[in-house]
Amino acid sequence: MDLHDFPALFQQKIDSETKIEPLDWMPDAYRKTLIRQISQHAHSEVVGMLPEGNWISRAPSLKRKAILIAKVQDEAGHGLYLYSSCETLGTSREATINDLHSGKAKYSSIFNYPTLTWADMGAIGWLVDGAAILNQVMLCRTSYGPYARAMVRICKEESFHQRQGFDILYTLSKGTDEQKAMCQDAINRWWWPSLMMFGPKDSESNNTDQSMKWKIKRKTNDELRQQFVDMCAEQVKVLNMTLPDQELKWNTETQHYDFGEINWDEFWNVVKGNGPCNKERLDARRKAHDEGEWVREAAKAYAKKRAGKNKHIAA
Amino acid sequence: MNKNSEINTNNKNTFLTDYCLHLADNSLILAQRNSAWCGHGPILEQDIAITNISLDILGQARNFYQYTAEILNSSKNNSSAAVTEVTEDSLAFLRDNREFKNCLLVEQENGDWGKTILRQFLFSNYQYLLYLQLQNSADEKLAAIATKAIKEVTYHLKWSSEWVIRLGDGTEESHQRITQSIHELWPFTEEIFINAKYENELTEDKIAVDVSVLKDAWYKKTAAIFAEATLTIPENVFAQKGGKHGAHTEKLGYILAEMQFMQRAYPGCIW
Ligand SMILES: [Fe+2]
Ligand SMILES: [Fe+2]
Numbered sequence: 001m002d003l004h005d006f007p008a009l010f011q012q013k014i015d016s017e018t019k020i021e022p023l024d025w026m027p028d029a030y031r032k033t034l035i036r037q038i039s040q041h042a043h044s045e046v047v048g049m050l051p052e053g054n055w056i057s058r059a060p061s062l063k064r065k066a067i068l069i070a071k072v073q074d075e076a077g078h079g080l081y082l083y084s085s086c087e088t089l090g091t092s093r094e095a096t097i098n099d100l101h102s103g104k105a106k107y108s109s110i111f112n113y114p115t116l117t118w119a120d121m122g123a124i125g126w127l128v129d130g131a132a133i134l135n136q137v138m139l140c141r142t143s144y145g146p147y148a149r150a151m152v153r154i155c156k157e158e159s160f161h162q163r164q165g166f167d168i169l170y171t172l173s174k175g176t177d178e179q180k181a182m183c184q185d186a187i188n189r190w191w192w193p194s195l196m197m198f199g200p201k202d203s204e205s206n207n208t209d210q211s212m213k214w215k216i217k218r219k220t221n222d223e224l225r226q227q228f229v230d231m232c233a234e235q236v237k238v239l240n241m242t243l244p245d246q247e248l249k250w251n252t253e254t255q256h257y258d259f260g261e262i263n264w265d266e267f268w269n270v271v272k273g274n275g276p277c278n279k280e281r282l283d284a285r286r287k288a289h290d291e292g293e294w295v296r297e298a299a300k301a302y303a304k305k306r307a308g309k310n311k312h313i314a315a
Numbered sequence: 316m317n318k319n320s321e322i323n324t325n326n327k328n329t330f331l332t333d334y335c336l337h338l339a340d341n342s343l344i345l346a347q348r349n350s351a352w353c354g355h356g357p358i359l360e361q362d363i364a365i366t367n368i369s370l371d372i373l374g375q376a377r378n379f380y381q382y383t384a385e386i387l388n389s390s391k392n393n394s395s396a397a398v399t400e401v402t403e404d405s406l407a408f409l410r411d412n413r414e415f416k417n418c419l420l421v422e423q424e425n426g427d428w429g430k431t432i433l434r435q436f437l438f439s440n441y442q443y444l445l446y447l448q449l450q451n452s453a454d455e456k457l458a459a460i461a462t463k464a465i466k467e468v469t470y471h472l473k474w475s476s477e478w479v480i481r482l483g484d485g486t487e488e489s490h491q492r493i494t495q496s497i498h499e500l501w502p503f504t505e506e507i508f509i510n511a512k513y514e515n516e517l518t519e520d521k522i523a524v525d526v527s528v529l530k531d532a533w534y535k536k537t538a539a540i541f542a543e544a545t546l547t548i549p550e551n552v553f554a555q556k557g558g559k560h561g562a563h564t565e566k567l568g569y570i571l572a573e574m575q576f577m578q579r580a581y582p583g584c585i586w
Contacts, residue, residue, distance in 0.1 A: 049354035056350050060577035060586040061404045062343075062377050065350075066370060072353050073366045080359055118577055118586070168586075175584055284355065292357025294492065295428045298485025299358075305484065 014215050019145035022088040030214055033207070034144055035089050036105075037216065042082035043100045043107035045075045047281050051115045052124060060118055067164050068121060074157045081153060085146035101286050109267070110197050112275030119172055119179075119186035125165010127187075127194040127232065133158045134224050134231075135198070143215040166235070173239045180241075187236070188244040195259075196267045198225040226256055233257045326516075328390055331454070332383050333416065333513035334523050336406065337559060338457075339379030340417035343407060344567070345438060346373035347574055348425055357428050364474060368435065371467040378460045380406045408578035412561075412568050416511070419558040420503040422567045429482050429489065430496035436475035437500060440536050441507050443468045444529040453521040476540045483544025490545065498549060505554030508533070512560070 006025045013020060020026055049072050056072065059065035083093045099105035110128055115121070136158060139151040172183035199221040202208055211217040219227075229248075236243050247260035269275065349369035356362025380403035387401040399405075420438060425431045446468055449461035482489040508530040510518070517523035534548075541548055557563065577586070 046354075046359065053354035056353055057347060057573050058576050060408075060581075060584070062373065062380070062407055064586055066373050066377070069350055069353060069366060069370050069373070073363055073370070076354075076359055076363045076366070080363075083359075171586060176581070178581060179584060288355040288357065292428065294486070294488050295357040295361075295482070298482050298489030301489075302481040302485040 014143050014213075017215075019148060020143050021145045029210070030216075031089055033211065033214070033216060034147065035086060035091055037211075038082055038086045038089070038147055039091070039096045039099065040106050040108075042079050042086060042096065043105055044111065045079035045082060047100075047107045047111045047285060048128075049075050049079075050281055050284055051111055051113070051277070052121060054115045055118060055121050058118070059121075064121075064168070071125070071161055071164060074161065078154050078157070081150040085144075085150045088146045097289070101282070101289060103273070103282065106271070108197060109270040109275060110193050111281055112270050112277045113189070113193050114277050116189075117182050117186060119169065119182040120190070122165050122168030122172060122183065123186035123190040125161050125163075126169055126235070127165075127190045128197070129158055129161040129165060130232065131194050131197045131228050133162060134228055138218050138224065141215075141218060169239055169241075173241060183239065184241050187239075187241055191232075191244050192262060192266075193270075195225060195228070195262055196270075198222075198228065200264075200267070229257050229259050325390070328386060330513040330516040331522065332386050333511075334517055335379045335383040335386070335457070336414075337416035337511065337513065339376045339383065339406070340415045341421055341438075341442075342372040342376035342379070344415070344417045344570060345421040345434075346370075346376060347570055348421065348423075349431065349435070351425055352431065361428075365431065365435075368471050368474070371464075371471065375460065375464045375467075376407070377403055378463070382456050382460070404578065408575045412563060412571060414561060415563065415567060415571070416559055416561060417563075417567075418503070418507050419555055419564055420500065420507065422558070422564060422570060423500060423503060424566060426496060426499070427492060429493040430499065432475050432478040432482070433493060433496045434500055435471060436479050436540070437504055437537070439468055439471040439475050440533055441526075441529065443472045444532055445524055445526065448524040448529070451521070452523070457522065479540055479546070480544040483541070483546040493544075494546060497546060501549045501552050502555045505552075506556035506558060509556060509559075 007027060010020070010024075010026060010030075013024075020030075052068065052072050052075075056065065056068055059068050083096060086096055087093060096105070100107065110131075115124070133155065136151050136155050140148055140155055142148045142151065169183050169187070172179040199205060202220045202222045205221055208217065208220055212220070233243060233248060233250075245260045247258060249258050251258045270278070273279075346369045349365050349372075352362060353366045353369070354362065356365060383406055384401040384403055391401075420434060423430075423434060425434075443465070446461040446465045450458055450465065452458040452461065479493065482493045484490070508526050510526055514523045514526060518525045538548060555564075558567075
C-alpha cells in the first residue's frame, strides 16, 4: 500500500480497531460527523440539566435532594468532558456553544418535554438515562479516541443515574395510591419520547451507514431501540406498572418484544422546534450565557491584570 | 432524678436542639438558594462549583438535623406520650417560618453571580471560624460534624474569596455590581455575631461557640479580601436582625413554600 494513501491507511486503522487520535489524518467528513455528533451530545448533557434541575428546589426529602443535585451536577461534568473532546477536533467551546444558542446545533429532543411531577425524576433516570446508557456503552468503543475515553468516564456515572431513577419509581410504586398513580403517569408520558431518543428508523436514517463503516456507531438505531424495549419491558414488571403500548408483546420467534409504532409526526415536530419546551430550554441556556457575560469578562480582565503583575515581578 | 434537675436537663436539651437547628437551618437555606444556580451558571465549571458547595452544606445540614432528631426522639421516649418520630425531613419540611433559626443573610436572594458569591464569602468566612472552634465543642457529636465539615468550608472560603477579588478587581462593571451587592448584604452581617439565647446558654459548658468573639477575625479577613479586591467596607450601616430567633425577612416564606411543597401536599409519604 502507498504510505501516502491517507484514506486507505485511515480505513485500515478503523478496520483493525486502532483508535483515531486528534493529530492523525482523517477524512473531512469523518471530522465533521464527529463534531456534529459530539457537540450535539455535549449540548444534550447541558440542556438535560434543566428538566431535572426544575425539581431540585422541590425534592421531597433531603436525601433525594442531595442525590438529585449530585446527578444533575454529573451531567454538567459530562458536558465538560464532551466539549473538551470536541475541541480536539479543532472547534472552540465558544463556537460550539454559539451554535447551540443560534439554533444551528441540535440536542436530544427528549429534554423538550416538561417535568410535571416528582415522579418525572424517576422516569427520567430510569428511561432517559437508561436509553442514553445503551447508546453510550456502544460509544465507549467508538473509533475516535478522545470521544471513546470521555464515554468510558461518563458511563461509570450513568449507571448511578439510572439506579437512582429506578429507585425513585420503585419507592413510589410501593407507596400510597396517589404515589402509584404519579408513577404510572410519569411512565406513560416518558415512554414514547424515550423510544424516540434512538433516532429515526434505520430505513430513514441517512447517517447510519457511513457512521457504521467508520465505527463511530456500532449498532443501528433500531437495534439499540429493540435492546431498550426488551430491557424495560422486564424492568417495568418489578414496578408493577405498565408501559403505555397495547402492542407490546413477547415474540417467541424473534426472542424480542414486539412494540407499537412510534408517532413519527411528533418526533419530527419536536426536532423542528415545536416540542412543549423547546423555547424554554433554549431561552434558559441563552439567558444563563448572556447574564454570565459580565462575569466572564471580569474574570478575563482580572486574569490579564494578574499576568501583567506577575511579569512585572519576574522582571 | 429530682424535679428541678429534670427541668434543667429539659431546658438544656431545648437549647441544644435550638442550637443544632440554627446551624442546620443556616446550611439548608443557603444550600437551597445556591442550588438554584444548577444549570444556570455563567460558566460550566462555576456551575459545577456552586452546585458542589450547595451539596456540601446540604450534607452539613443533614448531619445537624439528624442529630437534632436523635435528641428529640430519645427525650420523647423518656416521657410516655406516643408522638410521631422526628426525622431530618420532618425538621426540614414541616416546620414553619417562625421556627426556622437561620440568620437573615442566607435567605437573601441570589441576585446576580456577584451577589451570590459575595453572600457565600461573607457566610463561609463566618462558618470557617465557627467550625474551627466547634471542633472543640464539649458535645462530641457537634465536634465531629464540625471536624468533618471544616475541610469543605476551607475550600468554600478560598473559592468565594477568589471570586470577590476577581469581580472587585475585574472590570468597571463587575466592580460596580459587587459594590452594589455589598450594600445590599452588609446590613445582614451584624446579626451573625450576636449570640442568641440558645448560644448564650450553651457557651459556658463549652458546647456552643461564643460567636461574638469571632467577629474581629471575620472583619479582619473581610477587610483583607476587600482590600485586595479594591472594595470598601461600608460604614454606619443599620443592622437587620431577628432570623436567629425566628423573625425573618419576607423572603423565607417563599423559600419554604417551594421547598416544603411535596411534604405538605402529600403528607406522611415515603419518598
Ligand atoms: Fe450524562
Ligand atoms: Fe445521566
